[in-house]
Amino acid sequence: MQTEYLSALNPDDSAAIDRGCELLRAGEVVAFPTETVYGLGADARNAAAIAKVFEAKGRPADNPLIVHVADAEWLRRCSRASGRTAEQAAALAAALLPGPLTLVLPSDPSIPSIARAGLPSVALRIPAHPVALALIERAGPLVAPSANRSGRPSPTTAAHVLDDLAGRIAAVIDGGACAVGIESTVLDLCGDRPVVLRPGAIAPETIAAVLGEPILMRDLMDPAAAPRAPGMKYRHYAPMARVVLLLAAEAPTLPLARGGRIVLTTPRALAAFPGEDVRPLDARTLYAVFREADEIGVDEIVIHAAPHELDAGLMDRIVKAAERMTNDE
Ligand code: TXA
Numbered sequence: 043m044q045t046e047y048l049s050a051l052n053p054d055d056s057a058a059i060d061r062g063c064e065l066l067r068a069g070e071v072v073a074f075p076t077e078t079v080y081g082l083g084a085d086a087r088n089a090a091a092i093a094k095v096f097e098a099k100g101r102p103a104d105n106p107l108i109v110h111v112a113d114a115e116w117l118r119r120c121s122r123a124s125g126r127t128a129e130q131a132a133a134l135a136a137a138l139l140p141g142p143l144t145l146v147l148p149s150d151p152s153i154p155s156i157a158r159a160g161l162p163s164v165a166l167r168i169p170a171h172p173v174a175l176a177l178i179e180r181a182g183p184l185v186a187p188s189a190n191r192s193g194r195p196s197p198t199t200a201a202h203v204l205d206d207l208a209g210r211i212a213a214v215i216d217g218g219a220c221a222v223g224i225e226s227t228v229l230d231l232c233g234d235r236p237v238v239l240r241p242g243a244i245a246p247e248t249i250a251a252v253l254g255e256p257i258l259m260r261d262l263m264d265p266a267a268a269p270r271a272p273g274m275k276y277r278h279y280a281p282m283a284r285v286v287l288l289l290a291a292e293a294p295t296l297p298l299a300r301g302g303r304i305v306l307t308t309p310r311a312l313a314a315f316p317g318e319d320v321r322p323l324d325a326r327t328l329y330a331v332f333r334e335a336d337e338i339g340v341d342e343i344v345i346h347a348a349p350h351e352l353d354a355g356l357m358d359r360i361v362k363a364a365e366r367m368t369n370d371e
């Protein structure tokens with residue numbers, strides 16, 4: 043299959059959206075930009091199209107997908123939330139959506155079981171990106187996991203998508219680099235208390251302020267805790283290089299590097315590592331640096347920040363990249 047490249051870099055040009063919709067309606071898989079990372083889209087009401095997403099990514103069938111919808115009305119239509127859960131979802135949608143927040147809610151039966159990996163719940167999100175919204179408004183709800191091959195970092199440019207999936211998907215729509223750079227916050231509203239299953243750009247404090255109650259963070263370190271987000275039992279992407287996290291107020295002196303090394307640090311400390319390949323530490327470019335490190339084959343990625351300087355979403359991705367343990371995948 044030849045993957046079509048569709049440019050949406052000029053917002054006045056609707057040809058990319060037109061072609062993308064045409065392919066999605068025909069049951070094809072089309073990658074598209076969101077504010078977080080690129081998504082691998084398929085018609086959320088077409089089980090055969092959804093199966094192609096799992097196939098193209100090499101994604102295990104027991105890891106459910108996020109359904110992307112256009113507005114709060116669609117959010118209601120795709121879920122069977124009632125009572126407090128429905129009120130909480132409506133309040134969060136009014137305050138924070140469109141935006142990088144995914145809500146896990148009791149599913150409406152119209153969402154095919156394959157999208158939910160057989161779960162009674164569905165993950166729903168309204169992306170804050172003009173290209174994504176234009177596509178969803180016209181093509182209807184779209185399932186979209188991150189548009190990487192399983193085991194690779196999420197893509198934040200159309201070029202990353204093509205590196206992983208060229209020849210395996212019908213098209214990619216190029217909307218430029220993603221503004222957030224890490225995946226959405228996933229919040230489970232199905233239980234007694236709201237639980238953050240995956241930290242992201244929307245902080246738990248922000249969610250707590252909207253709901254007027256404390257939010258639980260799922261304890262990633264507690265092996266007794268059942269994996270509430272099914273994807274959690276899978277090993278996360280980690281770069282080939284050793285990832286070292288240095289939390290220190292002052293820039294530390296690094297031991298001499300044997301092989302190649304990339305240093306990531308906050309903008310104010312950029313000049314503190316003379317002679318090193320230093321880059322600014324930023325959620326927007328973190329995954330691009332991981333991809334580059336794998337390509338050029340550095341031995342080590344040193345990440346430096348002051349204690350408490352990193353927000354929960356960025357810290358989570360760095361810790362996962364540093365983890366070398368394998369899981370039961
Ligand atoms: O920012 C994002 O969320 C991106 C863009 C493309 O929207 N998408 C994304 O999708 O990161 P994916 O498939 O890579 O991650 C979805 C996460 C997984 O951890 C999955 O296990 C969890 O959401 N999830 C999906 N449905 C769920 C459900 N019903 N219950 C609990 N967790 C669920």
Ligand code: MG
Pocket residue numbers: 187188196
């Ligand atoms: Mg992913």
